[in-house]
Amino acid sequence: EVQLVESGGGLVKPGGSLRLSCGASGFTFSNAWMSWVRQAPGKGLEWVGRIKSITNGGTTEYAAPVRGRFTISRDDSKNILYLQMISLITEDTAVYYCTTLQTRGYFDQWGQGTLVTVSS
Amino acid sequence: DIQMTQSPSSLSASVGDRVTITCRASQSISNYLNWYQHKPGKAPKLLIYAASSLQSGVPSRFSGSGSGTDFTLTISSLQPEDFATYYCQQSYSASLTFGQGTKVEIK
Numbered sequence: 001e002v003q004l005v006e007s008g009g010g011l012v013k014p015g016g017s018l019r020l021s022c023g024a025s026g027f028t029f030s031n032a033w034m035s036w037v038r039q040a041p042g043k044g045l046e047w048v049g050r051i052k053s054i055t056n057g058g059t060t061e062y063a064a065p066v067r068g069r070f071t072i073s074r075d076d077s078k079n080i081l082y083l084q085m086i087s088l089i090t091e092d093t094a095v096y097y098c099t100t101l102q103t104r105g106y107f108d109q110w111g112q113g114t115l116v117t118v119s120s
Numbered sequence: 121d122i123q124m125t126q127s128p129s130s131l132s133a134s135v136g137d138r139v140t141i142t143c144r145a146s147q148s149i150s151n152y153l154n155w156y157q158h159k160p161g162k163a164p165k166l167l168i169y170a171a172s173s174l175q176s177g178v179p180s181r182f183s184g185s186g187s188g189t190d191f192t193l194t195i196s197s198l199q200p201e202d203f204a205t206y207y208c209q210q211s212y213s214a215s216l217t218f219g220q221g222t223k224v225e226i227k
Contacts, residue, residue: 035216037164045156045164045207047216061214064121097163104170105211106154110163 002026002109004098009114016088016118022081022098022111030054030076035101036083038094039113046094048072048083050101065091088118122146122210126219132227139195141222143208148188152212155184155193158221159204167206168193198224 008020024032035050049062051072060072071084081098095115099107123146133139143153151171158164166175168184171191181196195202203226208219 044205044221045158045209045218047209047218050216063215102169105152105216106166106169106209107156107164108166108169108175110165112163 002100004100004109004111006096006098006111006114009096009116011117011119012088013120014089014118017084017086018088018116019085020083020096020098020114020116022083024079024081024098027100027109029074029079033101033103034072034074034081035099035107036072036081037097037099037107037110039097040091040094043094048096051081085116088116090118092116093118121215121217122149122213124208124210124217124219126206126208126222128222129220130223130225132225133198134227135198135200137198137227139198139202139224141193141206141208141224143186143191143193143219145189145191145210145212149210149212151187152210153184153186153191154209154211155182156207156209157202157204158207164207195224 003025005023012018036048049072051060069087073082095113097113098111100109125144153171155168156164172184183194185192205221205223
């Protein structure tokens with residue numbers, strides 16, 4: 001059974017930093033493309049970014065609102081996906097979901113999410 | 121970015137009703153269109169990928185159609201567990217985008 005478990009959310013002040021983690025099991029993590037999707041309170045789903053598998057280059061792509069502030073990385077030896085967030089703004093307040101990403105671009109497995117609140 | 125527009129934004133329906141949700145892309149996306157169901161406090165769930173392919177384990181009352189810019193998600197006979205918010209998502213461009221969502225409520 002595929003499991004994705006996010007952690008690391010919490011309250012952070014504007015301008016602060018936070019690192020989210022996503023532990024993966026039940027599939028071959030090293031072969032998987034992975035992504036982060038978020039949902040702000042009362043809003044819809046928003047794609048944050050993705051990372052390809054190392055065998056496909058391990059490259060990253062980000063949505064415009066987070067580009068230059070967020071970094072996705074992976075540790076295939078530990079089956080963990082990361083989202084490093086810096087220069088956080090109130091608009092980054094959201095539940096952040098870790099997902100698997102098929103090469104055709106759809107998110108087929110999702111974690112339960114972790115809440116990030118950016119507030120002074 | 122490719123803009124995705126869903127209609128309606130919300131609808132009220134009864135158990136057993138046939139429900140149709142539409143999604144329009146701001147440019148042609150071939151069949152790179154996916155649908156998700158999201159319930160409060162739960163992880164979103166993939167229903168349909170590539171416009172019309174049913175994800176494994178999803179009931180056959182869900183179906184998708186369309187190509188180019190116009191797409192449809194149909195629930196043939198609404199069940200109590202189907203009350204949720206539904207999102208379309210395009211994967212034609214590297215910058216992935218969702219529609220704003222359609223909330224399906226109980227009439």
